[in-house]
Amino acid sequence: MKLKNILIVVEDIERSKAFYKDLFGLTVVTDFGGNVILTEGLVLQEKHIWEKLIGEKSNKGSCDAELFFEENDMDGFLARVNKYQGTITYLNELMEHSWGQKVVRFFDPDGHLIEVGESLDGVARRYLAKGMTEEEVAEKTQLPLDYIQGIQCQCTYN
Numbered sequence: 001m002k003l004k005n006i007l008i009v010v011e012d013i014e015r016s017k018a019f020y021k022d023l024f025g026l027t028v029v030t031d032f033g034g035n036v037i038l039t040e041g042l043v044l045q046e047k048h049i050w051e052k053l054i055g056e057k058s059n060k061g062s063c064d065a066e067l068f069f070e071e072n073d074m075d076g077f078l079a080r081v082n083k084y085q086g087t088i089t090y091l092n093e094l095m096e097h098s099w100g101q102k103v104v105r106f107f108d109p110d111g112h113l114i115e116v117g118e119s120l121d122g123v124a125r126r127y128l129a130k131g132m133t134e135e136e137v138a139e140k141t142q143l144p145l146d147y148i149q150g151i152q153c154q155c156t157y158n
Contacts, residue, residue: 006067007043009050009058010110015086016044019109023080024069042067063091066105066113072122074102081106099141100127124151 010016013036020026026038034046051058071077074094081088081104091105091113103117118126120143127137128151138145 005041005043007045008112009047010044011047013044013046015109022084060111063113066115069116070119071116072118074118077116121151124148
């Protein structure tokens with residue numbers, strides 16, 4: 001068994017398609033009208049269709065789940081966010097966790113929480129490029145030393 005897709009319920013499917021394309025580069029794989037499959041396995045389902053399918057009213061959630069996207073060019077991503085024509089509501093603007101990962105959290109037009117953060121490999125590579133030792137990077141990022149050493153080998157050959 002494997003997880004195939006993540007479905008989120010949206011009020012306006014065209015607005016949501018534009019949002020995920022403009023900010024994340026997700027494009028339509030299959031468009032059934034009120035149900036759209038985007039690249040990366042994200043499925044958008046119009047609220048009225050979803051409610052008919054499940055036989056219940058759909059309620060917007062709280063911050064108990066999020067869509068997580070990895071992005072090692074946080075400056076480039078934030079530039080796209082700043083150019084976005086719609087309104088962005090932040091849970092937190094760009095911040096750096098104690099282990100060094102830079103992240104930003106905000107809501108999509110329907111209130112779904114999104115986190116965009118550096119990959120942990122990207123964090124480790126950033127610290128290695130700044131001259132930190134493998135041991136220092138392992139301590140800072142909380143990643144195993146042998147993992148950092150593997151990244152260091154990859155950096156040497158790239």
